[in-house]
Amino acid sequence: MPEFRTSPGMRDILAPESARWRAFVEVFARVAGAAGYQQVMSPLLEDLGVFQRIGDATDVVTKEMYDFIDKGGRHVALRPELTASICRAFVQHRPTTPWKVWSTGSQFRYERPQRGRFRQFDQVDIEVLGADDPYVDVEVIALGWEFYRALGLRQVALQINTLGEPDDRARYVEALRVHFQAKFDSLSPESQATSQKNPLRVLDSKRAQDQALIASAPLIADFLSRDAAAHFATVQAGLESLAIPFTIDPSLVRGLDYYRRTTFEYQGATLDSAQNALGGGGRYDGLVESLGGPPTPGVGFALGLDRTLIACDDEGVFPAPVVDVDVFVVDTTGGEEALAITASLRAIGVRVDRAFDNRSMKSQMKAADRSGAQFAVIVGSDELAAGSVVVRPLRAERTEDSQTTIPRLDLISYMQKALR
Template sequence: MAIHIPRGTQDILPGEVEKWQLIEEKAKEICDRFQYQEIRTPIFEHTELFLRGVGDTTDVVQKEMYTFEDRGERSLTLRPEGTAAVVRSYVENKMFGYANQPIKLYYMGPMFRYERPQAGRFRQFVQFGVEAIGSSDPAIDAEVIALAMTFYKEMGLKKLKLVINSLGDKESRGAHRDALIAHFKPRIGEFCSDCQNRLEKNPMRILDCKKDREHELMKSAPSILDYLNEDSKTYFEKVQRYLQDLDIEFVVDPNLVRGLDYYTHTAFEIMSDAEGFGAITTLCGGGRYNGLTEDIGGPEAPGIGFAFSIERLIAALSAEKVELDLKNSIDCYLVALGDEAKDYTVGLLQKLRNAGFSADRDYLDRKIKAQFKAADRVNAKYVAVLGEDELKENKINLKSMDTGEQTEINLDSFIEKFIELSGK
């Protein structure tokens, strides 16, 4: 019986993986411009981290986590998102004591959620995210959003929509919570069991329900914007003003609440308006999480961040028909005729690679015509042909596949001449 890949996962094969590499390099480049440094955390963490950090009323914690016990009967969970782990590391490694503040970090790696696989959504997916921890300045909210928008635009996406909201501070959320309970409680029996369970624990989560999104009470639910205190209003107004200063267009949506419990103040999503992208239009989501460091045992340290899956970015690039500039050629392909010439190219190939060139040769004992076809398939810029006669004369023929020009070169000076001809 054949063994197949687990449902909700994928193999990323040569020819496709180059897209991922380009995306990862672009993300790193932009983070360098914005002065965010990479952090790498474990793929699994203690389950308690996500219960306390993500929130036990979220779909992620209630339904989607891959949790298991190790041999020491400790409950561990494959990370479903990146923020909680980064904040845990921030607290555990006492980054709050570093001289340069705020701490600006980015991460990239696989995340795991047990949910229904669909286009652009997997049970193992690769997430890229940034976190800025240690500042309550609304300007850094704008900076984090600007970083995300800069990345998407430089990747070539044009049909983008930024949606923002304020979830307010603790006082504002408390007032809004009471209003939501009063609004939904008389008819909560008409909602799904998840919404019923969340009514008292975290009624704002009801607004994010997928099953009951068309219920009439959803449309008339109290808006968080009507319950913001003066500090929260001022904060949100500043974020909007800074985004305007950065020429970043946005739409305010009071129903945007995000899917995790730790958000406060600014929440945002970047969506794709590309035709054919799919029913789920969100590319990226994030927001501010003041209080999260305290929730997992650290000192007060306000933070903000975002995350997106590379899978959904690739789907958006496909929907907009964006062609990525992928490196799909090699510098030199060695064609050998005769056993002695083939033996010689083993060492010559390594010399090319040691000189910094991408190079290859035939390993299937193919005829000369088939070797040239192989060179074409890998888009070789040059083909170097070595036969028995050339080997005796200590020469090799180099052909430019672009111009067709051929040059006879002394074998002893081949590497130096190739460096000269290639412009490296």
């Protein structure tokens, strides 16, 4: 065992998976860009207070934050999510609204790692600030849906719900509290505690013991104001007009306290129940204000890279792209020729690799084969003396005279034609 290895919940992403991650973000950037969203890059580190506005009742804030005092005495934290940072950026820069942005990057939560869950994890993210229109909710939800389709995923289920206006939500939470209090003893010990702090969250419990009481719980639908009900109805109608299938899940409350009105979640059918949330989001109309900005409606989502890639594996879609070179230079005369040849070919945009350490020709040819190159350019002592190089096709069937010797000076134009 090496003395040092990655810290728990952290990992190295090596090739070919690293290329897949890059491609993943590129697809997302394309989908978001095509809808008029622009990228925002915010710091990994913020004042702790930025994230505390997410809500004191959430585990993300109270138990899972990587926070510390920096050398200047500031209490800072590694971001546990993107939304709060982006809202802080909105307050700081006051862009014109609607501000439609996408973002991506690592986030940090101190949790026990398991399948589809790491302490450093990546998401892609969409936020729209400054528009109250239910059709923004629809656009955002549809964007996530499109993205999954662009990856090739088919077995994704969209769940939606509404939590109502703040007043609706407050009355509903109170009704839930009463409901759970009445049958307190039949709740699991964990849910008993949760029902005191945040009754909504009990609806999220996966324990069998709690299911009966969850099923008999009051429904948010009975607490909605006219405006909230109308908003939700328009969201549903919009999704229907786009032919995006969805299910209304009254227990979909999501983990962050800032959600108001619309909430939604994309669930992978192939993942089992524990970590089946590929992505989720909703409205968070009060968040910007709580960060010191003007009253500003907001809606957005975050999609987890790890879980989405697991879903891709399960469906056999979105494989890691192959990263090959075009040409591999084999030089048995010491390597200086290879230096010149690779430089001149790279200068015209040809992807070129070479061997080092003056290995045997056989060894270099093996490396050439593994590189995936279409051609090997071979320089031995004869070629060096004659001012020529051998160009050998590697992909084609092997035949005795498939290779050809050309003057060194003709190599650039030869390759330009051969690789066209």
